[in-house]
Amino acid sequence: MRKIAVFTGTRAEYGLLYWIIKSLNESVNVDLQLFVGGMHMSPEFGYTIEQIEADGFPIVERMEFLLSSDSPVGISKSMGLALINAAEAIERQKPDLIVLLGDRFESMAIAQAAMIACVPVAHIHGGETTEGLIDEAVRHSITKMSHLHFAATEQYKRRIIQLGEKTERVFNFGAPGIDSIVKLKLIELDELPSAINFELNKPYIMVTYHPVTLESDGASSSLINLLNVLDEYPDHQLIITYPNADTNGRKLIKILDEYKTLNQSRVLLVQSLGQLRYLSLMKYCEVVIGNSSSGLIETPSFKVPTVNIGNRQKGRIGGDTVLNCDESVDLIRGALEKALSKKFKLFCQSTINPYGQGDSSTRIVEQLINYPLNKIINKKFNDLEDI
Structure with missing residues (x-):
């Protein structure tokens, strides 16, 4: 053997x-x-x-x-x-x-x-x-x-x-992460609230923002910009996952913890969702936003828009469902507005994930x-x- x-x-x-x-x-x-x-x-x-x-x-x-x-x-x-x-x-x-x-x-x-x-x-x-x-x-x-x-x-x-x-x-x-989308029996939308112990009563946005390790503050200011833009969408709930244990990661965690405290009913902040809950939430969300590789690799399989912010994933292949933007408030706002538009969502339905079929x-x-x-x-x- x-x-x-x-x-x-x-x-x-x-x-x-x-x-x-x-x-x-x-x-x-x-x-x-x-x-x-x-x-x-x-x-x-x-x-x-x-x-x-x-x-x-x-x-x-x-x-x-x-x-x-x-x-x-x-x-x-x-x-x-x-x-x-x-x-x-x-x-x-x-x-x-x-x-x-x-x-x-x-x-x-x-x-x-x-x-x-x-x-x-x-x-x-x-x-x-x-x-x-x-x-x-x-x-x-x-x-x-x-x-x-x-x-x-x-x-x-x-x-x-x-x-x-x-x-x-x-x-x-191809990417092995696509296999779970094909092979797992994902959680249905009406079963998700009990699975995550959080009431989903509005459209929701998924957020994952990791440190940018070649920047001195880990991109803390960029995360604050993102949260300021998300404040402009009070009719959307937010599912936020913790950043990785990278350089300056705890700075981002502190910012997210404080944001959760100020937005108890609107924000679910979790250390880890696990693959099944993460992919199930991704399937039904309005948009994935942040700087995680999952927004470029897995999300396109669901025909869901991604707003990819900043330099963390710069150079990585992204399909047609991915909108790249800089870290400024104006550019994040513009990309998110486009991602949530009916025209772009309809466009996403005809795209193919460049990372394979599972x-x-x-x-x-x-x-x-x-x-x-x-x-x-x-x-x-x-x-x-x-x-």
């Missing part, structure tokens, strides 16, 4: 990995080793390891490394602790392959430990660009430490190859189980003229 380790450090990442984890766990040819750490272990972010346990997956490593600090020094120390945890976990479990998704600093620490231990890495969602974040450098660094690559679009696949990776080890299977996880798992791993650890840089 092939021992395949999968690492997850955040609620969103786990949702994207869910069907991959499930398929690996059910395969008779795989010994699944689930490494769980980071935000999953933090009560401040919902202690979401309980959701993983409730799903029935075997957790072999519980990795405590996330400090209660989001300063640059605190994040760097968390990375150091994650590297130590990863080295020890890999030594104990001795996996044949490690699966990582995305661009979080925790994942880079796992990749570093795997590289030193000569364990091959399979990386999902490489080749993408997010110009406002340290994630840009992290993602490409993980690509160079990885051996199998699962890109979400053809353009991202080409970019991975441009980074010198062998063409035959780079696959475009068969990604099955195709990824097939490669994880069957791709030959002998000699894969020895990598040669492929120059573009050699391809």
